[in-house]
Amino acid sequence: xxxxxxxxxxxxxxxxxxxxxxxxxxxxxxxxxxxxxxxxxxxxxxxxxxxxxxxxxxxxxxxxxxxxxxxxxxxxxxxxxxxxxxxxxxxxxxxxxxxxxxxxxxxxxxxxxxxxxxxxxxxxxxxxxxxxxxxxxxxxxxxxxxxxxxxxxxxxxxxxxxxxxxxxxxxxxxxxxxxxxxxxxxxxxxxxxxxxxxxxxxxxxxxxxxxxxxxxxxxxxxxxxxxxxxxxxxxxxxxxxxxxxxxxxxxxxxxxxxxxxxxxxxxxxxxxxxxxxxxxxxxxxxxxxxxxxxxxxxxxxxxxxxxxxxxxxxxxxxxxxxxxxxxxxxxxxxxxxxxxxxxxxxxxxxxxxxxxxxxxxxxxxxxxxxxxxxxxxxxxxxxxxxxxxxxxxxxxxxxxxxxxxxxxxxxxxxxxxxxxxxxxxxxxxxxxxxxxxxxxxxx
Amino acid sequence: xxxxxxxxxxxxxxxxxxxxxxxxxxxxxxxxxxxxxxxxxxxxxxxxxxxxxxxxxxxxxxxxxxxxxxxxxxxxxxxxxxxxxxxxxxxxxxxxxxxxxxxxxxxxxxxxxxxxxxxxxxxxxxxxxxxxxxxxxxxxxxxxxxxxxxxxxxxxxxxxxxxxxxxxxxxxxxxxxxxxxxxxxxxxxxxxxxxxxxxxxxxxxxxxxxxxxxxxxxxxxxxxxxxxxxxxxxxxxxxxxxxxxxxxxxxxxxxxxxxxxxxxxxxxxxxxxxxxxxxxxxxxxxxxxxxxxxxxxxxxxxxxxxxxxxxxxxxxxxxxxxxxxxx
Numbered sequence: 001x002x003x004x005x006x007x008x009x010x011x012x013x014x015x016x017x018x019x020x021x022x023x024x025x026x027x028x029x030x031x032x033x034x035x036x037x038x039x040x041x042x043x044x045x046x047x048x049x050x051x052x053x054x055x056x057x058x059x060x061x062x063x064x065x066x067x068x069x070x071x072x073x074x075x076x077x078x079x080x081x082x083x084x085x086x087x088x089x090x091x092x093x094x095x096x097x098x099x100x101x102x103x104x105x106x107x108x109x110x111x112x113x114x115x116x117x118x119x120x121x122x123x124x125x126x127x128x129x130x131x132x133x134x135x136x137x138x139x140x141x142x143x144x145x146x147x148x149x150x151x152x153x154x155x156x157x158x159x160x161x162x163x164x165x166x167x168x169x170x171x172x173x174x175x176x177x178x179x180x181x182x183x184x185x186x187x188x189x190x191x192x193x194x195x196x197x198x199x200x201x202x203x204x205x206x207x208x209x210x211x212x213x214x215x216x217x218x219x220x221x222x223x224x225x226x227x228x229x230x231x232x233x234x235x236x237x238x239x240x241x242x243x244x245x246x247x248x249x250x251x252x253x254x255x256x257x258x259x260x261x262x263x264x265x266x267x268x269x270x271x272x273x274x275x276x277x278x279x280x281x282x283x284x285x286x287x288x289x290x291x292x293x294x295x296x297x298x299x300x301x302x303x304x305x306x307x308x309x310x311x312x313x314x315x316x317x318x319x320x321x322x323x324x325x326x327x328x329x330x331x332x333x334x335x336x337x338x339x340x341x342x343x344x345x346x347x348x349x350x351x352x353x354x355x356x357x358x359x360x361x362x363x364x365x366x367x368x369x370x371x372x373x374x375x376x377x378x379x380x381x382x383x384x385x386x387x388x389x390x391x392x393x394x395x396x397x398x399x400x401x402x403x404x405x406x407x408x409x410x411x412x413x414x415x416x417x418x419x420x421x422x423x424x425x426x427x428x429x430x431x432x433x434x435x436x437x438x439x440x441x442x443x
Numbered sequence: 444x445x446x447x448x449x450x451x452x453x454x455x456x457x458x459x460x461x462x463x464x465x466x467x468x469x470x471x472x473x474x475x476x477x478x479x480x481x482x483x484x485x486x487x488x489x490x491x492x493x494x495x496x497x498x499x500x501x502x503x504x505x506x507x508x509x510x511x512x513x514x515x516x517x518x519x520x521x522x523x524x525x526x527x528x529x530x531x532x533x534x535x536x537x538x539x540x541x542x543x544x545x546x547x548x549x550x551x552x553x554x555x556x557x558x559x560x561x562x563x564x565x566x567x568x569x570x571x572x573x574x575x576x577x578x579x580x581x582x583x584x585x586x587x588x589x590x591x592x593x594x595x596x597x598x599x600x601x602x603x604x605x606x607x608x609x610x611x612x613x614x615x616x617x618x619x620x621x622x623x624x625x626x627x628x629x630x631x632x633x634x635x636x637x638x639x640x641x642x643x644x645x646x647x648x649x650x651x652x653x654x655x656x657x658x659x660x661x662x663x664x665x666x667x668x669x670x671x672x673x674x675x676x677x678x679x680x681x682x683x684x685x686x687x688x689x690x691x692x693x694x695x696x697x698x699x700x701x702x703x704x705x706x707x708x709x710x711x712x713x714x715x716x717x718x719x720x721x722x723x724x725x726x727x728x729x730x731x732x733x734x735x736x737x738x739x740x741x742x743x744x745x746x747x748x749x750x751x752x753x754x755x756x757x758x759x760x761x762x763x764x765x766x767x768x769x770x
Binding site: 049050051052053056057058059061062119120121122125126128129131132133134136137138139140143225228229230231374377378379380381382383384385 | 598658659
């Protein structure tokens with residue numbers, strides 16, 4: 001069987017995924033749009049009534065928006081990191097998961113910054129950031145880093161899409177006109193000739209190293225927004241590497257969950273196999289050990305040196321936030337370690353469960369970094385208004401948070417309608433390399 | 444500026460007042476020159492000119508009508524970035540005299556058009572250690588020499604002037620709140636929702652007065668530069684019945700609480716002046732004199748609104764007082 005024929009075959013295999021929308025996914029899309037609609041209503045309320053509708057007040061000026069912002073940006077960062085590593089080291093089993101990773105990277109770097117915009121009191125003056133920029137502000141660094149990262153990730157994602165667009169362009173004779181036209185524009189005249197292929201490989205490889213570097217810079221800058229202040233609980237030298245490990249922790253977990261869902265709902269058991277889950281699970285195990293180590297070091301040194309303001313913060317954490325603390329820093333670390341450490345526990349379901357625990361634990365870990373610190377400032381809060389003493393998020397903030405998640409899933413589903421989630425070109429490349437005409441196992 | 448006592452070196456004080464007056468004249472001249480360009484079509488000049496002396500020794504000629512038009516100079520946001528020349532404003536708060544009368548808070552709130560709970564100067568009840576008695580601690584913005592808020596501001600909406608004052612330009616502020624999280628002294632207030640007072644158009648906005656405030660932006664204690672330009676004390680210093688708050692110029696080494704005028708360096712050296720949380724390296728321009736030989740028993744400070752006493756309920760000493768039924 002020659003390559004062209006094999007391409008046609010693969011397009012045929014994946015085209016139902018691209019063109020047919022099952023009832024379940026229709027219900028899903030409807031549900032997601034409903035969530036987004038509620039979020040849109042909340043957004044309008046926040047715009048018209050001001051930030052008074054949120055739970056944020058003068059002491060806790062940053063709430064769950066900034067936590068979601070960190071969360072999504074770290075997702076993107078770790079996605080970029082993993083995508084870069086998979087590509088750079090030509091990992092043998094990467095093909096089935098690389099596109100999931102890349103889409104996660106780009107979508108979360110688009111959604112994350114939207115949350116920081118929700119924190120800004122005067123969105124109508126956003127252009128002042130460019131009209132009156134001040135380079136010593138970590139926010140300016142953050143804007144530069146995120147914009148660069150966004151462009152870099154987008155380019156990288158696009159580069160990996162080009163070969164598939166060209167295959168789809170050449171093999172979708174029965175597809176609707178708009179789809180054919182779209183593929184022919186997006187494939188950019190790529191004909192899969194040897195020289196084109198080599199050039200594309202080279203560019204993709206360079207980009208894969210660049211996005212790793214950009215991801216590290218972006219996430220370090222994000223950590224510095226906190227650690228460059230003098231606040232107890234934030235002013236920590238290890239915050240940048242800690243955030244990077246934390247980012248990988250949630251990133252790998254989200255990818256595992258995405259793999260599980262995609263495998264289940266699109267019946268891709270043949271492509272996304274147990275070996276992928278075990279591989280990702282072992283990576284997650286290593287990162288969870290690192291993450292637990294960083295978390296322990298961070299709190300242990302604060303507790304042991306017991307400076308007044310650090311102790312005040314720890315008292316808040318161990319009293320008011322006791323269960324959150326236990327969940328984030330004990331359950332959220334030890335349960336995944338416990339599951340992933342033992343070989344016999346490493347099943348697809350249990351690995352996915354460990355990943356879910358890790359995601360939730362990490363989100364709470366971020367919450368405990370942001371909110372309790374702001375609730376225990378150097379000069380004690382002496383106020384009678386409960387909302388100024390303690391932060392509690394409002395339904396508006398939650399609605400917008402879930403909108404972020406819903407938008408993430410929705411866009412993910414829409415992208416999967418445009419390109420196959422398993423890169424066809426990757427399958428072809430592998431078969432070409434192994435000289436197999438029609439291999440039985442495709443990793 | 445009311446003053447009953449004089450000090451030996453009175454030349455210095457006269458200098459302080461004179462320079463204060465002159466800098467306000469510069470401001471008047473400056474504004475009128477700028478607005479002459481802007482409002483040309485509706486302005487009729489009388490042709491009469493007045494000569495004025497600027498602080499740097501230059502004589503300038505301005506329209507007499509312009510001076511009358513600006514009894515209180517309006518300082519535009521751009522002008523407010525420069526600061527009053529040759530000044531280094533400094534505040535000294537004498538904790539031994541404070542009895543939580545809250546006149547400073549109320550006077551400031553009135554002048555800055557603030558609501559009941561919006562306080563540029565807050566009175567905290569601070570206890571240094573378990574053994575020591577708590578004391579009343581008036582806390583304005585410290586107008587630091589190394590202000591973390593200014594460093595982190597992405598648009599330059601908050602800025603440090605040559606005269607030591609840290610101001611906020613709420614026409615430039617995008618409301619990112621990074622300054623709030625970076626200020627270790629909780630000096631900043633955010634305007635979370637809309638209020639009718641924001642539409643007050645009685646006077647044009649100036650960062651030096653902070654009026655009107657704007658939704659979605661930051662505000663804070665500003666050391667009342669509008670009064671300083673007129674050679675007056677800030678509202679809090681003027682209002683305090685106990686003379687707790689001294690205000691002055693470090694360049695001239697003089698501070699006054701309106702009743703007595705003293706050398707700043709002597710006051711700090713003789714009375715053990717210190718800055719709150721010195722170890723943070725922010726170099727505040729607000730100094731404190733420790734609460735030794737107090738003039739009032741602490742309990743006198745509880746003779747206020749029930750709602751305000753509630754603020755201090757977490758201080759162990761207050762819990763003890765409540766238990767014994769003293770408040």
